[in-house]
Amino acid sequence: MASRLKGRFQWPALRVKQVPSAFSGALGVSRWSNIDLDPIRREDRKWSVWALIAYWFSDAFNAATWEFAASILAIGLSYKDAIGIVATAFLVVSTVISLNGATGVLYHAPFPVLARAGWGFWGSYVAIISRVILAMFWFAIQTLNGGDVVFVMITAIWPSFADLHNGIPASEGITTAQMVSFLLFWLAQIPFLYMHPNSLRYLFITKSILVPICFIAILIWSFRSTGGTGGPLLSSSARATIGGSAYSYAWLSSLTSVIGNYATLSVNMPDFSRYSKASVKWQWLYVPMLPVVFTFISFIGIAATSAGQEHYGQLDWNPATLIANWPNRSCKFFAGFAFSLAALGVNISANSLSAANDLAALFPSYINIRRGQLLCALVAWIMVPWRILATASGFLNFMSAYSVFLGPIAAILVWDFWWIHDMKYDVVALYHPEGIYRYTYGINWRAITAFVVGVAPNLPGFINSINPAINPGVGIRPYTFAWILGFTITSLIYVVLSTIFKPTETMIPRAILPDEVYDGEVGESVTIEGKAFGDDVERGGSGDNDWKKEEGELRVI
Template identity: 90%
Template structure:
């Protein structure tokens, strides 16, 4: 008796005009109507992979040269550590996170699928929503907040041309946390992002290449100014004692806490690297370039931030880590404008790479029939207004602490992604089954309980400190100490629990003798490769399994003979 391919037949659609493009394939189904995919979520075809090694390097240079990296040392020095401690902490933090970025980025290069799809292998189809929703919340909030920061740099550019702009009449109530001039700057920066949000990710490489050329010139010029204008000393921060003002256990906890803060700033990218590496036409080995490159580049930029802030303190008498405030003090209007433009470009690139594109992939995974990457990025931009981020920055320090502390969830998520691919499944995924919920990654009720259990155990030790960071009035006592190294602790515990659970209760139904890669699927489309009950088929015969079963299509539906 004939059996039908599960998932190919779909009911009628109420709003066909709102649906996004779905191309019939092994991933979206023979009729191109899969609840779990659309054209943007399908693996990238060979001819559509445009990112070279140099484009990936430019991407990371683009990401590194921004105000956040500049300000890394601010909180480190504020708690009593020295600038040499700050340099060592930044280098160590990026050495750790670069390994995770490389490991997860390699999966994207091999399978050319985004994070939300790859997460299904370890979490299950419905279980992956835990990871997806965790990331999309963080990405959308940070997009809004970084748009405010970008608006600050636009404000500097405008005042460099029109100095009286800062004195424009303010018709916005003071409790809103923003002036009319700042609102105009916010809107202009928000508007400047729209064309890039509308752009296909393949074309974004040109933005990152441009930024990786222009912004470093500005940063190097500021570094030269920092030393030349201070007689080669670099100012009071660099001239002061290189020893920390605290010692003993307080020093150790301060060091670990600062390390966690540095890693937390790039915890999102340790998870979402497949969203970019999937467009790579370079081999997997180039992902390991990040391990030496990221610590060197980010540490150098953090040093520029220390030197420039130190010089600013000597010249203007104020220790201010905000680069927009520093360059606003410069008397040369041309230098002020160019520096403001460079930091605006830096903010724009980071906001897309770390926030909007991540949110778009997640939103597309949640509603693939109606949201693609382009729509997802535009939705993220619109939500930025709803969140009134200028008010958050002005009045809700506890909320910002919450957003920073939110990385405690990303450490466990990154751990499951790493260990599921490299150890549990021995680098063998069935890329077709990642798009069909009735395939080998269905687990029970669409949830891999091992991943959920490991995630909860990994997060639990950090919850007392997490709560305290949001509301300091709640004192958990010694329970706050694990939070000092939250990302590392969460990653380590989750790794251990997930590996042990997967070793004792092996997910044997997800194990395959060899990897099913997208290239062989696309190359076999002459035989219309599809998936039946989680197994890859092509050329009219089954690829894996004990027996061969022939199939044919009748009236747009697949039938097994």
């Protein structure tokens, strides 16, 4: 009876495509993988060094980077402090991005799969669920921000659109015109969410050409329109208004805030680097490149906002508001288009693809990358981001502060690969829960312990950020440098525990790479039942993999 019910509710028509491989198991029926989670085959690795550079240029040129300095200047620091903080933050986070990105280049597997090596199969769900919550939330918020720029584009062509009759209650935090703009931007994303990640590199290349032109043009306008001074924020009198310990804590808090914006990518870089056909050494290009690029864009944001304050009498860090003030409708439209393209690129690279990989790992039988991205887009409506931004500041603070959990997660990924396992993973075992990465009931207690200890010091400040009425006293201070503190403590605890209680069952003499498996140098046998699959299954497969049924076993040859 139980087996009948199980078969009845499996919904075979909804299952995603499975391809027989040593990774997905016999005839592709593994609970832990599907075709999108399997390592990328050699012929499917399309991302060159230039494509990876374009990806980062695409990710950097967006409104969020523009606004980095907003909160920094608001708490009393100067624009020079802001520039130094952004540069330092990206020097730190780009190092972690490079280290974790290298794992994807070597094993061509996504973050949710690679996390199993250090966390265990069930333990990895702690890292996966933490990231998918952030990714889906920020996709909704960034879609709303993209809608704001679409609103500017429409009003540049049709000025009376701003006066469109509004039938939505003010309590909802959105007007009919803004809802239409949100819908249009949401719809514009759908074709790109449907595309394979290999094809998305063309989007990133296009964005990396067009958007920087717009940003540099705005920078030129900022100085030319203010007689070369750049406006009040860049004047010689614009100095920090705080000093002493308050200055130090403000500096560290701002550093943590900037790092937190890219804490997700410090974890999920393998989701993109797995498509790379370049060698691991090119991942180190990010360390000098990212601080320069992001600091430059942050400076553009400061200069443009400063010029906007001089011209329009208000200090507003939202680029959509600045563009809306321009009298030239053509400039307004094309600038709006550039910012909408910027929002589109970063929403896919930082949010929807991340969520899709996580959802595929949680439900591999029914969700692949394409379905995961479309599901993420549907959830954007369920989250009603306009209401969140209008009424739920506590929830917004919670999601922003939630990145404190990503520092410890990134630490475990870095140290497990580079130090504990000395870059030696068995890529086949990463897909089989009864293999060497089983640990204790699928959980590596060392990683869970290090994670909990790393997060604990930041919890008082984390709670205070959500509800300021709760005052933990001096307990709030560690939260000032939450990401760095969490990363450091977790690193120390995880390395010590893994050294004293060495996971010897996971140690292998040499790495087992996916190309060896696909080329047949390393084989994997999977026992199958003839009745379950039929006697006609003698040989199959695709690409480099061929399968042969021999005496009740399906063997890769």
